[in-house]
Amino acid sequence: MRMGPIFLLAGTVAFVGWIAPGLKAGGSDHAKVATRHDDSSAKKAWLAGETVLSRAPDGHFYADADVEQRRTHFLVDTGATIVALTGNDARAIGLDWNDSDLMPIGRGANGTVYGVPVSIGRMELGGLEAHDVQAAIVPSGLDVSLLGQSFLSHVGNVRIEGEHMTLGASGG
Helix, strand or coil: CCCHHHHHHHHHHHHHHHHCCCCCCCCCCCCCCCCCCCCHHHHHHHHCCCEEEEECCCCCEEEEEEECCEEEEEEECCCCCCEEEEHHHHHHCCCCCCHHHCEEEEEECCEEEEEEEEEEEEEEECCEEEEEEEEEEECCCCCCEEECHHHHCCCCCEEEECCEEEECCCCC
């Protein structure tokens, strides 16, 4: 097993948390979001204004969210202060940059991480919506976009119980 990508991901998570310390914390095959036809507990969650994600085999939670009306795949990272977009995901939603826009935005396991700070006008996940979400484009070194606190703080509660993460509504 190659450990380099794991260290790179851990370093990326650390830098995303570092680049915006002032923020308040509040689809793919890996993601299973509650829908109206799921089991009764998922249906109850949907009706209560919650989104339920199932833990992936790698131990993480993934979600597909609409970013500027484009479906984007995310690793849910409760330790990341802001949303971090891969270069490919950023371009897919219409965000562009030049090499001259890159600036040091943090420090990861492999040294300085370069990115472009941006604001996302609208993000939506399972009916949970946020506007003017702080984010950064990380053109290289990030394998999957990260769904951090700049979005999660808008959805209400974030709970992990067993193999499920519940976003939204009140925590009982």
